[in-house]
Amino acid sequence: MPKTSFKGNAMPPSPIRKLVPFAEKAKKEGKKIYHLNIGQPDIETPETMLNAIHHFSPKVIEYSHSAGIESYRKKLTSYYSKNNIHIDYTDIMITTGGSEAIEIALMSCLNEGDEIIVPEPFYANYNGFSAMADVIIKPIRSYIENGFALPPIEEFEKLMTHKTKAILICNPSNPTGYLYSREELETLRTIVRKKDVWLLSDEVYREFCYEGKEFTSVMQLEGIEQNVVLLDSISKRYSACGARIGALISRNKELMNVALKFAQARLSPPTFGQVAGEAAIDTPDSYFEKVRNEYAARRNFVVEALNNMEGVFCPKPSGAFYCIARLPIDNSDKFCQWLLEKFSFNNETVMLAPATGFYSQPDLGTNEVRIAYVLNIDSLMKAMKCLDEALKVYPGRTADKMVARMGN
Amino acid sequence: MPKTSFKGNAMPPSPIRKLVPFAEKAKKEGKKIYHLNIGQPDIETPETMLNAIHHFSPKVIEYSHSAGIESYRKKLTSYYSKNNIHIDYTDIMITTGGSEAIEIALMSCLNEGDEIIVPEPFYANYNGFSAMADVIIKPIRSYIENGFALPPIEEFEKLMTHKTKAILICNPSNPTGYLYSREELETLRTIVRKKDVWLLSDEVYREFCYEGKEFTSVMQLEGIEQNVVLLDSISKRYSACGARIGALISRNKELMNVALKFAQARLSPPTFGQVAGEAAIDTPDSYFEKVRNEYAARRNFVVEALNNMEGVFCPKPSGAFYCIARLPIDNSDKFCQWLLEKFSFNNETVMLAPATGFYSQPDLGTNEVRIAYVLNIDSLMKAMKCLDEALKVYPGRTADKMVARMGN
Numbered sequence: 121m122p123k124t125s126f127k128g129n130a131m132p133p134s135p136i137r138k139l140v141p142f143a144e145k146a147k148k149e150g151k152k153i154y155h156l157n158i159g160q161p162d163i164e165t166p167e168t169m170l171n172a173i174h175h176f177s178p179k180v181i182e183y184s185h186s187a188g189i190e191s192y193r194k195k196l197t198s199y200y201s202k203n204n205i206h207i208d209y210t211d212i213m214i215t216t217g218g219s220e221a222i223e224i225a226l227m228s229c230l231n232e233g234d235e236i237i238v239p240e241p242f243y244a245n246y247n248g249f250s251a252m253a254d255v256i257i258k259p260i261r262s263y264i265e266n267g268f269a270l271p272p273i274e275e276f277e278k279l280m281t282h283k284t285k286a287i288l289i290c291n292p293s294n295p296t297g298y299l300y301s302r303e304e305l306e307t308l309r310t311i312v313r314k315k316d317v318w319l320l321s322d323e324v325y326r327e328f329c330y331e332g333k334e335f336t337s338v339m340q341l342e343g344i345e346q347n348v349v350l351l352d353s354i355s356k357r358y359s360a361c362g363a364r365i366g367a368l369i370s371r372n373k374e375l376m377n378v379a380l381k382f383a384q385a386r387l388s389p390p391t392f393g394q395v396a397g398e399a400a401i402d403t404p405d406s407y408f409e410k411v412r413n414e415y416a417a418r419r420n421f422v423v424e425a426l427n428n429m430e431g432v433f434c435p436k437p438s439g440a441f442y443c444i445a446r447l448p449i450d451n452s453d454k455f456c457q458w459l460l461e462k463f464s465f466n467n468e469t470v471m472l473a474p475a476t477g478f479y480s481q482p483d484l485g486t487n488e489v490r491i492a493y494v495l496n497i498d499s500l501m502k503a504m505k506c507l508d509e510a511l512k513v514y515p516g517r518t519a520d521k522m523v524a525r526m527g528n
Numbered sequence: 529m530p531k532t533s534f535k536g537n538a539m540p541p542s543p544i545r546k547l548v549p550f551a552e553k554a555k556k557e558g559k560k561i562y563h564l565n566i567g568q569p570d571i572e573t574p575e576t577m578l579n580a581i582h583h584f585s586p587k588v589i590e591y592s593h594s595a596g597i598e599s600y601r602k603k604l605t606s607y608y609s610k611n612n613i614h615i616d617y618t619d620i621m622i623t624t625g626g627s628e629a630i631e632i633a634l635m636s637c638l639n640e641g642d643e644i645i646v647p648e649p650f651y652a653n654y655n656g657f658s659a660m661a662d663v664i665i666k667p668i669r670s671y672i673e674n675g676f677a678l679p680p681i682e683e684f685e686k687l688m689t690h691k692t693k694a695i696l697i698c699n700p701s702n703p704t705g706y707l708y709s710r711e712e713l714e715t716l717r718t719i720v721r722k723k724d725v726w727l728l729s730d731e732v733y734r735e736f737c738y739e740g741k742e743f744t745s746v747m748q749l750e751g752i753e754q755n756v757v758l759l760d761s762i763s764k765r766y767s768a769c770g771a772r773i774g775a776l777i778s779r780n781k782e783l784m785n786v787a788l789k790f791a792q793a794r795l796s797p798p799t800f801g802q803v804a805g806e807a808a809i810d811t812p813d814s815y816f817e818k819v820r821n822e823y824a825a826r827r828n829f830v831v832e833a834l835n836n837m838e839g840v841f842c843p844k845p846s847g848a849f850y851c852i853a854r855l856p857i858d859n860s861d862k863f864c865q866w867l868l869e870k871f872s873f874n875n876e877t878v879m880l881a882p883a884t885g886f887y888s889q890p891d892l893g894t895n896e897v898r899i900a901y902v903l904n905i906d907s908l909m910k911a912m913k914c915l916d917e918a919l920k921v922y923p924g925r926t927a928d929k930m931v932a933r934m935g936n
Contacts, residue, residue, distance in 0.1 A: 176578070179578075
């Protein structure tokens with residue numbers, strides 16, 4: 121039997137999906153599970169997108185241009201312009217989801233063995249894309265105590281070597297929900313300019329900023345226009361994860377030319393998704409207001425409920441639809457599995473993502489979980505009740521030690 | 529300004545798309561162009577697929593399972609079973625087009641620097657995928673004189689080293705239209721078994737076999753079940769290139785587990801395309817009969833027209849919708865560009881793909897072009913007339929030399 125590749129064997133399995141077999145077993149046993157483990161929103165996709173699909177009129181489902189349908193790219197500039205991102209349509213390449221934008225950006229910007237600095241905890245799939253591109257992630261730790269703010273510039277400088285070719289951020293962040301301030305981004309600007317590295321920014325949660333806080337894009341930073349690559353997706357923006365439409369955006373023409381060659385190899389992004397995406401640009405502002413209000417209410421509820429549980433700490437994030445909570449537990453992987461395997465309250469339980477999957481340094485996140493508030497408030501109430509009850513009876517509870525540690 | 533990657537710079541641009549600027553210029557000047565340069569069929573997509581899209585009922589466009597929608601994978605087994613390919617649905621992973629199936633297969637089966645043997649001329653994008661996977665293509669030449677039949681087994685053995693990890697074929701072949709016989713596949717089976725290498729087979733043109741010739745899949749070869757990987761796509765089968773739905777299929781469980789990790793990183797294949805793909809399985813056989821008859825008629829017309837032109841030779845292929853013709857010209861790249869830039873007949877011209885892009889050894893294919901017969905017969909008549917007239921006046925015509933060479 122021939123051998124599979126080293127790379128394939130080294131590829132990390134999805135840490136979010138590894139608990140799925142336990143969830144399936146629990147369901148088979150009749151347990152109801154509240155899924156707060158994955159960023160699949162329950163919010164309805166805008167009607168305008170579904171209408172466009174229902175009225176798809178061509179008789180042949182053709183390839184599009186490798187960089188995406190031209191009318192879509194042109195129309196997208198108006199969406200970005202409304203968000204104070206001023207670009208030409210040739211600065212936009214449509215990708216198959218945000219995933220492909222990350223994949224192509226890494227392959228286009230970095231060589232084998234090059235290093236990319238990523239504040240952790242970070243979106244777990246960055247590990248997979250880095251493995252695919254033979255790139256090494258250098259994590260720089262952010263802390264729950266200050267809500268996972270940008271680490272100080274000195275920490276970045278300490279990590280930078282001649283191998284460092286890029287910095288990657290997610291803003292607002294999955295998994296922390298942290299929204300970088302303009303000042304923090306200006307700090308990044310300084311170091312990017314000084315070291316002349318790439319700045320990749322995953323901004324797929326742009327629309328989800330709360331308390332009227334303003335979103336700043338790396339595309340607005342002056343003087344580093346040739347260094348900046350924006351990674352985007354319509355998956356979360358319009359609750360359209362399955363459309364698999366994203367974008368790689370940069371004013372750096374050389375980069376765009378290189379990226380296009382990777383895009384040409386795979387011919388074109390999905391046509392149906394692009395048609396839906398083009399229609400989505402007509403989504404009225406009222407849709408986003410409603411969605412933002414809904415998520416803000418969920419966040420308020422979840423964060424308050426968590427902080428009311430004994431020994432639990434959860435900073436209140438300003439963006440995205442995730443939060444990370446510190447729990448009085450010995451091991452988040454064990455705890456999340458135990459929730460599915462051993463625990464139930466009124467025959468219900470809750471599925472969470474162990475934060476260990478979002479840290480690349482070992483032993484971090486062992487007492488943290490990520491919670492995606494992608495269910496309605498009624499379900500969230502029941503889910504939080506489950507969690508509260510679970511923490512009371514979990515055999516690996518370490519409440520006392522936790523309180524002591526929090527005092528440090 | 530930061531530098532783009534070595535890999536990005538080494539990526540080959542699409543040889544098929546490089547003439548596009550000349551075509552655009554010609555169109556702006558009012559010239560009509562017959563596009564025989566690209567495998568975008570004009571055949572209508574089955575209604576059953578478009579209906580499924582028009583009636584897409586979920587309110588949220590969700591991610592699917594990373595390996596594809598389970599009901600689709602299950603239903604696909606009946607399609608394959610009808611084609612004498614007997615597999616379980618867990619042997620199928622849905623991919624984003626055939627492109628992603630190739631990409632993931634190469635990354636899963638081969639290490640950096642490993643070699644893969646590919647009979648040439650071959651589908652140009654294999655070069656791009658190999659560059660992405662850091663894999664080295666070892667071309668093995670097939671010849672127009674015998675219609676691009678499988679090279680003798682000795683030629684394969686000569687090329688095989690400790691670095692050889694796979695053989696990749698396309699059956700029926702793009703760009704040659706050659707359909708491998710069962711005997712040729714048995715020959716491959718022998719060497720695959722002896723050397724215990726992977727056998728990757730791109731069978732996306734399976735439905736297009738003419739003169740009642742039977743298609744044999746590598747999945748039917750006995751004794752190498754653990755070595756075989758089938759790469760498939762619905763793009764050509766149902767004239768649905770833009771749906772971006774393909775499949776990676778293997779009975780090798782270890783390979784499927786590795787492949788799934790790459791699939792998990794990019795979350796899921798497109799949902800709309802999968803919905804259309806699942807509906808497509810109900811396409812009546814009469815659809816394929818009609819399409820096959822249409823392509824067979826086009827092939828008969830084109831091949832005869834080509835062989836009737838002075839100094840032109842075109843073997844009659846038994847599959848796919850391409851043929852390669854040898855023309856009395858000095859340089860196929862120059863000639864195809866000249867057709868767009870300098871030539872017109874009744875203000876019309878024809879766009880062809882220079883065969884140089886399908887060979888990886890230099891100086892091969894310089895007097896060959898690939899013709900995709902993806903237009904109706906009326907357009908093909910006009911296109912062939914254009915080509916005939918063009919060959920009469922092309923300044924780089926080398927008719928006499930050609931005839932002499934053909935005598936060898």
